[in-house]
Amino acid sequence: MSDRANLIYRYDGSLPGLLCCVFESCRTGRLPLDIWEEGEPSTSLAPELTIPADREEAAQVWRKLRQLSHEAARWTEVAFLSGAEDKALALHDFLCEAFRRGRGIAGYLGDPVVARAFQLQRQVHNEAHLLLEFLRFEERQGVLAARIEPKAFVLPLMGGHFAARFPGETFLIHDVAHGAVLLHQRGRMEIQPLEDLVLAAPSPGEEQFQELWRRYYDTIAIQERLNPKCRMNHCPKRFWNHMLEMPGARPPKRLEGPSSQGEKLPVKGRPLLSRAAGQ
Numbered sequence: 001m002s003d004r005a006n007l008i009y010r011y012d013g014s015l016p017g018l019l020c021c022v023f024e025s026c027r028t029g030r031l032p033l034d035i036w037e038e039g040e041p042s043t044s045l046a047p048e049l050t051i052p053a054d055r056e057e058a059a060q061v062w063r064k065l066r067q068l069s070h071e072a073a074r075w076t077e078v079a080f081l082s083g084a085e086d087k088a089l090a091l092h093d094f095l096c097e098a099f100r101r102g103r104g105i106a107g108y109l110g111d112p113v114v115a116r117a118f119q120l121q122r123q124v125h126n127e128a129h130l131l132l133e134f135l136r137f138e139e140r141q142g143v144l145a146a147r148i149e150p151k152a153f154v155l156p157l158m159g160g161h162f163a164a165r166f167p168g169e170t171f172l173i174h175d176v177a178h179g180a181v182l183l184h185q186r187g188r189m190e191i192q193p194l195e196d197l198v199l200a201a202p203s204p205g206e207e208q209f210q211e212l213w214r215r216y217y218d219t220i221a222i223q224e225r226l227n228p229k230c231r232m233n234h235c236p237k238r239f240w241n242h243m244l245e246m247p248g249a250r251p252p253k254r255l256e257g258p259s260s261q262g263e264k265l266p267v268k269g270r271p272l273l274s275r276a277a278g279q
Contacts, residue, residue, distance in 0.1 A: 003031070004030075004031045004032065004033050005030035005031060005032060005033070006033065006046050006047065007030065007032050007033060007046060007047055007048070007049055008032055008033055008034050008035070008036060008042075008044055008046050008047070008048045008049070009021045009024070009032040009034070009035040009036070009048075009049055009050075009051050009092075010035075010036055010037070010038055010040075010048055010049065010050040010051065011035060011036075011037065011038065011050075011051050011053070011088070012037070012038055012052075012053050013037040013038065014053060015058075015076075015077070015080050016053050016055065016058035017051065017053040017058075018035070018080070018088055018091060018092060019057070019058040019061040019062055019095075020051050020052065020053055020054050020057050020058050020061075021035055021051045021088075021092055022061050022092055022095045022096060023054075023057040023058070023060065023061050024049075024051050025092065025096055026061075026096065026099060031092075031093070031096065032049075032089070032092070033046055034089055035088040035089045035092055036048075036088075037088075038050070061095070064099065065095060065098065065099075068098055068099070068102065068103055068105065069098065069103060069104070069105050069106055071106040072094075072095075072098050072105050072106050072117075074121075075094075075106065075117050075118065075120075075121045076091055076094070076095065076117070076121075078120075078121040078124050078125060078157070079091055079117055079120035079121040079124060081124050081152050081153045081154060081156065081157070082120045082121075082123060082124050082151075082152050083150075083151045083152050083153070084120060084123075086116075087120055090113070090116045090117060090120060091117060091120070093113045093116075094113055094114060094116070094117035097111065097113045097114065106118075123152065124152045124154060124157070125157070127150050127151060127152050127154055128150075128152075128154040128157035128158055130235075130236070130239070131148055131150060131154060131158060131239070132158060132161055134235060134239045134243055135148060135158075135173065135242075136242060136243055136244055137171065138202055138206055138210065138244075139202070139203070139206045140199045140200050140201070140202055140206070141200045141203065142170060143170050143171065143172065143199070143200075144166065144169055144170070144171035144172070145171070145172050145173075145174070145197075145199055146171075146172070146173045146174070146242070147173075147174045147176055147197075147242045148173060148174070148175055148176065148177075148242060149175075149176045149177040149238065149241065149242065150175065150177060150178075151177070151238075153175070153178050153180070154175075155173060155175055155178075155180060155182045155191050156191065158173065158182065159173075159182050159184065159189050159191070162184065163184055163187075163189055166184070167187060169184070170184065170185045170186075171184050172184070172197075174194065174197045179193055179194060179195045180192065180193055180194060181194040181197065210244055213244065213245060214244060214245050217245040218245075
């Protein structure tokens, strides 16, 4: 990697915005000390340069990357969903290194820049994989609803899995940590920003099924073989709040809201769905 300039990049927090930072670095031949989102508090005395998101520049960088390596492009898409503080600079450096080395960049795992990009995308994939197993839906007047609090923004990696398994169901997954919701209805799916989710109260039947599940889980447990550390290795404790069978899980909330009888999901937010789930 080239020597870094005494400069901080500011970008809009989007992937196209980050691609424009890469465009700027390739154009000028200088690498920034760090890359911060707009509005993020300044922690350096270094001068700052705001990089505007330009659609044409971003598209040019993305086309070049895909021509170079589809695998590297996929790493970039997935790693950008990470919640790691260094993801912007790490991916910026990875793309600059990809353009310097050329084809086969994904094979240079001995390079710390490439290794960091690989690590970021693997962490995101791992978190999405775990949540596919540990997510718990509950039925709210015809809608299957679930809450998650992931470190990474994994909703884009989860929607296809559940859409394929519940193609005829109306369901939603609320990402509390990132203020977003994945909505699926009539074969169409969309991710929308949503801080607060208001749902109709669970029916007595749903509460009864939840209690039966807890009782079944407790009944099959073998207390003499209980190993909390091993359990947390396979199911991290940060997931437990939304798994009704786990110790310390929050009891089901009776959130009052509009009913889903008919045409709309019982969610207060933006207009619903605009994309086919299989696209």
